Amino acid sequence: MGNQVLLTINQAAERLNVSVYTIRAWVGQRRVDSVRLGRSVRVPATEIDRLVESGLTPARRTETAR
Secondary structure (H helix, E strand, O other), X not given: OOOOOEEEXXXXXXXXXXXXXXXXXXXXXXXXXXXXXXXXXXXXXXHHHHHHHHOOOOOOOOOOOO
8 A cells, every 4th residue: 555645534625625525425425435544534645636537528629720
């Protein structure tokens, strides 16, 4: 597993610009990977990157008219 950065629920919500409740719901639904440390829940930063990449819609490329 190496040196993986783990984010708190608040940090993950801030990075994605969503509510804390959304992150908690996603963790509960197992839509995102999480790590439980005692009573604390952490979300790997790589999981946030995966969410962003999976939701990315590429821009439509248009040729410029000349």
